[in-house]
Amino acid sequence: MTITKEIIEYIAMLARLQLDENEKNSMVADISKIISYFDKLKELDTSNIDAMEFLVMDEDVFEGALRDDIVGKSYDREDLLHPEEEEGSEYFTVPRVVE
Amino acid sequence: MKLHEYTISQLHDLISKREISVPELTRYMLDRIESLDSKLECYITVTEKQAMEQAEKVQKMIDDGTLNSPLAGIPMGIKDNICTRGIPTTCASKMLSNFVPPYDAHVVKKLYDNGAVLLGKLNMDEFAMGSSTESSHFKKTKNPWDTERVPGGSSGGSAAAVAAGEAIYALGSDTGGSIRQPASFCGCVGLKPTYGLVSRFGLVAYASSFDQIGPLTKTVTDCALVLNAIAGHDPMDLTSSRRQHPDYTKALINDVKGMKIGVPREFIDDSVQKDIRDAVLNAVKVFSDLGARCEEISIPIMEYVVPTYYIIALAEASFNLARYDGVKFGYRAANPKDMLDFCMRSRSEGFGTEVKRRILLGTYVLSSGYYDAYYKKALKARTIITREFNKAFEEYDIIIGPVSPTTAYRIGEKINDPVQMYMEDIFTVPVNIAGLPAISIPCGFDSKSLPIGLQIIGKRFDETTIIRAAYTFEQNTDFHKARPSLNE
Amino acid sequence: MIEVKPMEYEAVIGLEVHAELSTKSKIFCSCTTEFGGQPNTHCCPICLGMPGTLPVLNKKAVEYAIKAGLATNCTISLFTKQDRKNYFYPDLPKGYQISQYDLPLCKDGYVEIETENGKKKIRINRIHIEEDAGKLVHSEYGNYSFVDYNRTGVPLIEIVSEPDISSAAEAKAYLEKLKAILQFIGVSDCKMEEGSLRADVNISVRPKGSKQLGERTEMKNLNSFRAVYRAIEAEVARQIEVIKSGGVIHRETRRWDDAKGESYPMRSKEDAQDYRYFPEPDLPPLIIKKELIERLKNELPELPDARKQRYISEYGLPEYDAGVLTSSKELSDFFEEAAKASTNVKAVSNWVMGDMLRILREKNMEIAEIPFPPAYPAKLVALIDKGVINGPTAKKVFEEMFDTGKDPETIVKEQGLEVLNDESVLLEVVERVIQENPNSVADYKKGKKKAIGFLVGQAMKATKGKANPQLINELLIKKLEG
Known part of the structure; x- marks a missing residue:
């Protein structure tokens, strides 16, 4: 699989990253190299192998770890708002979103 | 011996005997940072005022008899991706340069409960993505053994601070070797605990299924003391x-007789710098002489560990870093045209090149059309790798090898070759892939007198055995006693 | 030229229903799920996705979702996991939503609805748990929007139907049934006006009888049954129109403008959508034990369909009435209590279905806001049955009950509304009415028997409606004929 500039642009859009021309070119080069290194994995036979094994805990998560439905204290708003919000703001302010 | 050269246990003695007060010790350490850190650049934030207040408070509690922990009053530093309430936590990124968490990480709370005194927040690779601490947005930390060289990474600030005596101990985080590799580059002890032993709450996520917090210390004893304080269940981390967990100081036993040690031939092949190989083989001899049974083993899956690690880590990272869009916290781009522009420019201006590269890679391996070939495949490879290690552990108590195929390299030497840098993680990443515990301890010096680390890998939740092996090695060698000269 | 017969089309509709679960705390943190509140005051670092925070799953949310699955005849997965779904939107704090992808909690269920052609099964493909997003407020002036994260992290279930629905009416019936079930089992209050029940609708059309599906469009976040109904009607008509005029339907997401009664395609500039689902590493997969499923099954109350059958068999109610009375839990519970207090359940059901629902509509009231207990309508029926008050008076008393919350017996006593049965009193009234209405009397005597009605009316008026109309009638006839 060749990594083209178009692919990088598409992926960058998905990841919400804006790259200038220089960055794009160097990303094409670096990512091509890295992906072809990743391609080594294709040699490995993984038929009949479970993909989820690592994530399963050997402890009873449902009974032992999940949270009971108890309301706790929320945080003070001023401790949560973005530091650039104006004093007294009640919201997180963003550019107008057109729907 | 100067105060900063003491270990936790030695200082605990001095404090207990009232030979030094906590405020005196803290003041001494702050002064040392003040005089040395302009040269080494270990700290992003020094919390002088808080440290002194904490020191006074802790001293009072010691005097009252309400605090009796081996960590009480010991000044330490914390990697800057571990949240500290009211203290900036930047992840060494422009993105989080304005972020002051309103909460403490679980480990921070535990250390405070033990009377630890926080000196400041330590430099690292941006969002822990790197192995040289060169991708920090703020500064480049120098290796105390040779200030032309990198301290390793991503917990480079933590390792350098401990090695140079700018902190008595430090916390780091290890996703693919980020505690062990800098520990080996800087000649200190670094432990990556079993996945699940230490709570990740408050650790800014890089790759959630690999990340673990662990101690960087001067000695194995100190390592056990810090691990005792930070290990244990946290309901905030499922x-x-x-x-x-056991009392890890009980594992400080100078005896490896009958211990079965596997030495994978893949860990000591030609890809490893010769003096590192020699140091590891010498360690094998040390263990054998002490009555352990060392055997060469093979872990053929090793050639797949790096791609497996990076595919999964970067996939997770691409999601973990999706929250940085300028809306709730972190860097906000100025004068945005619209919401899309705001989001894209905040991210693009806030993240450095390596972070962007990794986000793009992670996005790529998860995108439709490539998902099965990369991400799903890597998950399955993870299963195979985990099984191979677990199988080796059916016969061996520990596996030993090098931490890194090289010793500390020159600043700037490898920064432009990402594939090369990724490949050098080969000996550390399988430990994270399989969720195992592993420690790095000093085991020699290369021809340039740079430290070499020995990696001891254990079974899941068997920190006890690796601590015992590491302690025995330490008690029978002198490598850990060497200190960088720093032209002081 | 070949003559083309006008083609008939049929609609193929699938619904994705989001219901907020009525847990007290959010799905991954302990912030309250209470509706309203000052902006961003039901928030914490976890629901804001702040760096380093981790989600801790609310056990009750899982239990509620399993109950929803059991009540809709689903199979409960014994192994389930959560996944991250990526999309960037300012109301989604982490840049991904924690949802479920390939191992949903519940799958392969169905609910039964009534249609013009009898009962119909609507199959449910899956039910999964996920977290709700926040809310955007747009400023009147200036180029800003404001984000309120109070709703962020409220637990949701998404109920995905198979495309088994063929009309707007069926879609509405399906939604009503789901709503009733979720309310009955107590897992969601389904308040559409608070956004706790929302539907996305997938619609395609195809020539009648065809087995192949047409291209579909999606309409998102319809938040009233009326909107769902109208949106489907309009979209089906639009698609048929497009196809008839030789056009093609494009797969797209459309926004329904309920005020204008039309939909339009949403901007697709950033539509290069690729959710990139992958297993949520912060939440280990869940093993659901059979004992848990058994326990939750035992906790399920009587479901609407069962209760409806019971109303028919036990109370002898007509099927339609039983259906209306079990269409919502609040209504059904109210009726149930009233019925228990009465020996004339049929009459009680008429009052509840008729006047009560009308008054609630007129006053824009909820059942929960009714100021009197369910036993009062039963008392009212008893007063009628005992002949203490008459029908028209009863209606007035019922209205009065809504205004004051008073016991019907008290109202009747206080206002002296008992039926006037005292013949001597009524006789006086009748005589006065005859005196005052010579014309009608004359009409009656000329053989216009209908004139009696007017005279009865006058007598009732004179007694403020309290007279026993039967008795008045008799007395009038006796006087006029006598």
Whole structure:
């Protein structure tokens, strides 16, 4: 699989990253190299192998770890708002979103 | 011996005997940072005022008899991706340069409960993505053994601070070797605990299924002391284990007789710098002479560990870093045209090149059309790798090898070759892939007198055995006693 | 030229229903799920996705979702996991939503609805748990929007139907049934006006009888049954129109403008959508034990369909009435209590279905806001049955009950509304009415028997409606004929 500039642009859009021309070119080069290194994995036979094994805990998560439905204290708003919000703001302010 | 050269246990003695007060010790350490850190650049934030207040408070509690922990009053530093309430936590990124968390990480709370005194927040690779601490947005930390060289990474600030005596101990985080590799580059002890032993709550996520917090210390004893304080279940982290952990100081036993040690031939092949190989083989001899049974083994899956690690880590990272869009916290781009522009420019201006590269890679391996070939495949490879290690552990108590194929390299030497840098993680990443514990301890010096680390890998939740092996090695060698000269 | 017969089309509709679960705390943190509140005051670092925070799953949310699955005949997965779904939107704090992808909690269920052609099964493909997003407020002036994260992290279930629905009416019936079930089992209050029940609708059309599906469009976040109904009607008509005029339907997401009664395609500039689902590493997969499923099954109350059958068999109610009375839990519970207090359940059901629902509509009231207990309508029926008050008076008393919350017996006593049965009193009234209405009397005597009605009316008026109309009638006839 060749990594083209178009692919990088598409992926960058998905990841919400804006790259200038220089960055794009160097990303094409670096990512091509890295992906072809990743391609080594294709040699490995993984038929009949479970993909989820690592994530399963050997402890009873449902009974032992999940949270009971108890309301706790929320945080003070001023401790949560973005530091650039104006004093007294009640919201997180963003550019107008057109729907 | 100067105060900063003491270990935790030695200082605990001095404090207990009232030979030094906590405020005196803290003042001494702050002065040392003040005089040395302009040269080494270990700290992003020094919390002088808080440290002194904490020191006074802790001293009072010691005097009252309400605090009796081996960590009480010991000044330490914390990697800057571990949240500290009211203290900037930047992840060494422009993105989080304005972020002051309104909460403490679980480990921070535990250390405070033990009377630890926080000196400041330590430099690292941006969002822990790197192995040289060169991708920090703020500064480049120098290796105390040779200031032309990198301290390793991503916990480079933590390792350098401990090695140079700018902190008595430090916390780091290890996703693919980020505690062990800098520990080996800087000649200190670094432990990556079993996945699930230490809560990740408050650790800014890089790759959630690999990340673990662990101690960087001067000695194995100190390592056990810090691990005792930070290990244990946290209901705020569903991946944290509920099993009872032992008292790790009980594992400080100078005896490896009958211990079965596997030495994978893949860990000591030609890709490893010769003096590192020699140091590891010498360690094998040390263990054998002490009565351990060392055997060469093979872990053929090793050639797949790096791609497996990077595919999964970067996939997770691409999601973990999706929250940085300028809306709730972190860097906000100025004068945005519209919401899309705001989001894209905040991210693009806030993240450095390596972070962007990794986000793009992670996005790529998860995108439709490539998902099965990369991400799903890597998950399955993870299963195979985990099984191979677990199988080796059916016969061996520990596996030993090098931490890194090289010793500390020159600043700037490898920064432009990402594939090369990724490949050098080969000996550390399988430990994270399989969720195992591993420690790095000093085991020699290369021809340039740079430290070499020995990696000891254990079974899941068997920190006890690796601490015992590491302690025995330490008690029978002198490598850990060497200190960088720093032209002081 | 070949003559083309006008083609008939049929609609193929699938619904994705989001219901907020009525847990007290959010799905991954302990912030309250209470509706309203000052902006961003039901928030914490976890629901804001702040760096380093981790989600801790609310056990009750899982239990509620399993109950929803059991009540809709689903199979409960014994192994389930959560996944991250990526999309960037300012109301989604982490840049991904924690949802479920390939191992949903419940799958392969169905609910039964009534249609013009009898009962119909609507199959449910899956039910999964996920977290709700926040809310955007747009400023009147200036180029800003404001984000309120109070709703962020409220637990949701998404109920995905198979495309078994063929009309707007069926879609509405399906939604009503789901709503009733979720309310009955107590897992969601389904308040559409608070956004706790929302539907996305997938619609395609195809020539009648065809087995192949047409291209579909999606309409998102319809938040009233009326909107769902109208949106489907309009979209089906639009698609048929497009196809008839030789056009093609494009797969797209459309926004329904309920005020204008039309939909339009949403901007697709950033539509290069690729959710990139992958297993949520912060939440280990869940093993659901059979004992848990058994326990939750035992906790399920009587479901609407069962209760409806019971109303028919036990109370002898007509099927339609039983259906209306079990269409919502609040209504059904109210009726149930009233019925228990009465020996004339049929009459009680008429009052509840008729006047009560009308008054609630007129006053824009909820059942929960009714100021009197369910036993009062039963008392009212008893007063009628005992002949203490008459029908028209009863209606007035019922209205009065809504205004004051008073016991019907008290109202009747206080206002002296008992039926006037005292013949001597009524006789006086009748005589006065005859005196005052010579014309009608004359009409009656000329053989216009209908004139009696007017005279009865006058007598009732004179007694403020309290007279026993039967008795008045008799007395009038006796006087006029006598």
